[in-house]
Amino acid sequence: MSDFEASTPLARDGRAPNVFREGGWTPMRQYSETEEVDFAIVGTGAGGGTLAARLAEKGFSVVAFDAGPFFRPLEDFASDEESQSKLYWLDERIVDGADPLVMGGNNSGKCVGGSTVHFAMVSLRFRPEHFKARTLLGYGADWPVDWREMWGYYDQVERALSISGPLSYPWGPARPAYPYRPHPMNACAQAMAVGCEHMGMKWAPMPLATVSAPRGESPPCVQRGFCRFGCSTNAKQSALVVWIPRALKAGAEVRDLAMVGRVELGSGGQVTGLHYHREGAWRFQKAKNVVVAGYAIETPRLLLNSACPDAPDGLANSSGLVGKYLMTQPNQGVFGRTKEESRWYKGPPILCVSEHWNYCDDKNFPGGYTLMSQGPMPQEWVNIQVGARKLWGSDLRHAMLDYNHMVGMKVVGEGLPSVHNSVTLADEVDQYGLRIPRITYSWTEGDKALIAHSMDQMQGCLEGANATDIFRQEQDTNHLNGTARMGDDPRTSVVNPDGRTWDHPNLWVCDGSTFPTTGGVNPSLTIQAMALRTADRIEALAARGEL
Amino acid sequence: MRDRYPDYDVADKRATPSWNDATRTALDQRLAVHPGPRFLDAAAFATLQALCGRILPQGERTHPVPLAAYVDEKLWLDKRAGFRNAELPPLREAWQRGLAALEAEAQRAYGRGFAALDPASQDALVGRMAAGGLHDPAWGDMPCALFFAERVMAEIPRAYYAHPSAWNEIGFGGPASPRGYVRLDFDKRDPWEAAEAQPGREAEARKANSRVGR
Ligand SMILES: Cc1cc2nc3c(=O)[nH]c(=O)nc-3n(C[C@H](O)[C@H](O)[C@H](O)COP(=O)(O)OP(=O)(O)OC[C@H]3O[C@@H](n4cnc5c(N)ncnc54)[C@H](O)[C@@H]3O)c2cc1C
Ligand code: SF4
Numbered sequence: 001m002s003d004f005e006a007s008t009p010l011a012r013d014g015r016a017p018n019v020f021r022e023g024g025w026t027p028m029r030q031y032s033e034t035e036e037v038d039f040a041i042v043g044t045g046a047g048g049g050t051l052a053a054r055l056a057e058k059g060f061s062v063v064a065f066d067a068g069p070f071f072r073p074l075e076d077f078a079s080d081e082e083s084q085s086k087l088y089w090l091d092e093r094i095v096d097g098a099d100p101l102v103m104g105g106n107n108s109g110k111c112v113g114g115s116t117v118h119f120a121m122v123s124l125r126f127r128p129e130h131f132k133a134r135t136l137l138g139y140g141a142d143w144p145v146d147w148r149e150m151w152g153y154y155d156q157v158e159r160a161l162s163i164s165g166p167l168s169y170p171w172g173p174a175r176p177a178y179p180y181r182p183h184p185m186n187a188c189a190q191a192m193a194v195g196c197e198h199m200g201m202k203w204a205p206m207p208l209a210t211v212s213a214p215r216g217e218s219p220p221c222v223q224r225g226f227c228r229f230g231c232s233t234n235a236k237q238s239a240l241v242v243w244i245p246r247a248l249k250a251g252a253e254v255r256d257l258a259m260v261g262r263v264e265l266g267s268g269g270q271v272t273g274l275h276y277h278r279e280g281a282w283r284f285q286k287a288k289n290v291v292v293a294g295y296a297i298e299t300p301r302l303l304l305n306s307a308c309p310d311a312p313d314g315l316a317n318s319s320g321l322v323g324k325y326l327m328t329q330p331n332q333g334v335f336g337r338t339k340e341e342s343r344w345y346k347g348p349p350i351l352c353v354s355e356h357w358n359y360c361d362d363k364n365f366p367g368g369y370t371l372m373s374q375g376p377m378p379q380e381w382v383n384i385q386v387g388a389r390k391l392w393g394s395d396l397r398h399a400m401l402d403y404n405h406m407v408g409m410k411v412v413g414e415g416l417p418s419v420h421n422s423v424t425l426a427d428e429v430d431q432y433g434l435r436i437p438r439i440t441y442s443w444t445e446g447d448k449a450l451i452a453h454s455m456d457q458m459q460g461c462l463e464g465a466n467a468t469d470i471f472r473q474e475q476d477t478n479h480l481n482g483t484a485r486m487g488d489d490p491r492t493s494v495v496n497p498d499g500r501t502w503d504h505p506n507l508w509v510c511d512g513s514t515f516p517t518t519g520g521v522n523p524s525l526t527i528q529a530m531a532l533r534t535a536d537r538i539e540a541l542a543a544r545g546e547l
Numbered sequence: 548m549r550d551r552y553p554d555y556d557v558a559d560k561r562a563t564p565s566w567n568d569a570t571r572t573a574l575d576q577r578l579a580v581h582p583g584p585r586f587l588d589a590a591a592f593a594t595l596q597a598l599c600g601r602i603l604p605q606g607e608r609t610h611p612v613p614l615a616a617y618v619d620e621k622l623w624l625d626k627r628a629g630f631r632n633a634e635l636p637p638l639r640e641a642w643q644r645g646l647a648a649l650e651a652e653a654q655r656a657y658g659r660g661f662a663a664l665d666p667a668s669q670d671a672l673v674g675r676m677a678a679g680g681l682h683d684p685a686w687g688d689m690p691c692a693l694f695f696a697e698r699v700m701a702e703i704p705r706a707y708y709a710h711p712s713a714w715n716e717i718g719f720g721g722p723a724s725p726r727g728y729v730r731l732d733f734d735k736r737d738p739w740e741a742a743e744a745q746p747g748r749e750a751e752a753r754k755a756n757s758r759v760g761r
Pocket of ligand 1: 114
């Protein structure tokens with residue numbers, strides 16, 4: 001095991017790491033395991049981290065658990081792809097289906113702050129109609145929430161993260177100006193803009209969750225480009241540097257290196273707390289409410305692994321839908337060569353956006369998609385070369401020599417929900433003795449049509465930008481949703497619009513797994529907006545004595 | 548292979564604001580990799596070395612990147628990728644079986660071990676592995692094309708492009724914390740980035756590259 005995995009928890013003895021100071025500490029309130037805390041939250045990423053901060057700020061007692069370590073970016077993050085794999089969920093998962101998903105580094109995080117520690121910071125709102133895709137557009141499912149309410153929460157998240165974006169945004173209903181000015185577009189983003197103009201599509205600088213001017217203790221982004229491997233300067237507005245410090249300040253406790261293995265079901269359908277593994281032993285935390293926020297693989301896995309005589313198919317699973325409707329987003333790319341040097345490792349990797357195909361309904365496939373520029377680091381880039389072009393040997397080495405002359409684009413598409421795509425339990429167990437997940441995935445015909453369309457569009461853009469030797473990366477996915485879908489009917493959903501499970505009134509889900517559809521944009525802004533909404537709803541329910 | 552970035556050495560930046568302590572530690576560890584083998588036995592390691600030599604041939608280098616050592620280290624640590632295709636056994640078993648099977652295929656086709664074959668014959672076997680065309684019983688139920696795509700090609704190229712020698716070769720800026728970059732436009736280079744040699748103007752690039760660590 002790497003030296004990191006062997007290390008002991010840092011959040012203990014009344015203090016937690018101060019993410020803004022090398023070797024620094026911040027005071028942390030602690031709760032005993034026998035004290036029935038108001039909320040025990042599993043996972044501290046986009047969903048769990050946000051909810052922990054807001055619930056603590058509203059005066060609830062909160063303990064948030066994360067299986068991964070608590071980093072101080074300034075001292076712990078190297079400027080290096082390989083060694084930063086310490087941010088990822090690298091425990092074994094089995095993948096199958098016609099289009100097995102690529103998990104690991106490209107996929108989910110395992111540290112305090114969750115996947116937002118290595119996410120690419122793209123911060124986009126759903127198109128309003130995408131919240132009612134079934135009714136208004138004829139595919140997927142409807143969200144049981146109103147878009148206007150969500151837009152109010154988007155406003156709040158954008159302010160909380162000081163999103164850097166354009167003064168006016170070309171698509172969708174009016175929205176406030178982004179709090180901070182946009183980041184400069186690098187060469188690759190400029191090529192995309194030229195390409196979009198050529199194709200008759202609008203483009204804009206990408207709204208990003210990294211600050212373009214100082215904010216609190218975050219310095220402005222220095223365009224170093226290693227964002228997907230952890231931001232060592234703290235410019236990135238991850239849950240680790242935004243929500244976790246707020247949670248601690250408001251009196252929440254964070255337990256790092258604490259793997260939750262089972263949620264305990266008591267009598268009367270209520271859960272009583274959770275079993276977690278920390279410092280070599282299984283422990284139990286009592287709680288009045290448990291919130292699962294482990295992302296779309298670990299959330300259903302935990303619910304399924306919590307099966308017991310009163311819930312033999314797993315918690316919250318009377319509908320049989322826990323683990324079903326797993327969605328990912330098409331993330332195919334098209335790449336080409338330019339005569340000029342692009343040096344696309346500079347700057348946040350994604351600096352230009354076009355939402356044209358989210359807002360245009362004149363098309364022959366269900367769903368929408370966003371196009372964005374790209375800037376892979378060498379290991380990522382060789383993976384693309386190998387996967388898309390099947391290169392090896394001296395051909396591969398030669399192709400890689402053009403690294404500084406490449407431009408490229410990627411799609412983030414609205415992957416469609418299908419009941420056949422799922423997370424189930426394999427027989428194999430992990431280092432804690434817990435059954436590992438089996439992830440089954442196949443594209444639907446609708447997905448395939450969307451992918452084909454998007455690749456033609458990207459190819460057109462790159463041709464319009466005078467790129468040559470253009471090639472397509474036919475297979476790639478990103479972002480995970482579904483598996484504990486929300487709805488307003490207990491027979492066809494796992495949680496209600498508040499994230500409360502239908503089966504157990506004090507068991508909640510607050511993360512990407514509650515999405516009924518993925519929308520045509522990256523999910524984290526919506527996950528955080530939903531977490532803010534859940535916190536408000538919990539406060540309102542508590543005030544009415546309905547918790 | 549033409550040297551596109553002559554005299555560029557990313558390590559020259561080690562003491563500049565482009566590298567923080569965590570980066571220096573990470574790269575020191577990378578360069579001090581155990582030569583191996585610690586996990587594989589000597590025969591399997593020899594097959595692996597030969598295979599690495601075909602996936603990323605480095606004939607021109609006096610100090611080739613020790614790719615087999617990195618793979619063996621990963622196996623020794625059992626450092627997995629975070630997922631595996633349902634048709635593959637776990638990491639260690641996949642490599643042990645795959646390397647043994649490649650050896651068996653070499654014996655079957657040429658009557659000699661894989662490492663002892665000439666490069667053209669090695670490439671022929673690698674090509675058949677990639678295309679799913681090898682079926683010796685030593686593969687068991689592991690499809691050879693899947694072993695090639697998900698293990699060989701996921702791990703050997705990654706090891707190469709994690710090495711500073713590879714960064715020098717492709718002109719990658721390398722570590723960039725805390726300084727980052729300033730010039731983001733086409734054909735714009737910060738003074739601490741690699742300079743590409745235009746044909747006939749190699750001396751200019753050499754001079755610029757000798758200064759990236761200033
Ligand atoms: C490379 C990459 C780039 C991305 N880029 C973007 C982007 O630009 N924009 C965007 O919007 N989205 C992006 N995403 C997606 C985004 O990061 C995720 O959708 C989002 O973080 C998911 O939030 P979450 O709360 O559901 O889960 P996470 O943020 O992943 O948090 C889950 C946490 O729960 C912990 N956990 C899980 N199970 C347990 C357990 N049993 N016990 C204890 N702890 C547990 C995990 O360790 C983890 O820390 C990106 C993702 C990746 C991988
Ligand atoms: S480019 Fe900006 S956000 Fe990305 S890692 Fe660097 S400083 Fe952080």
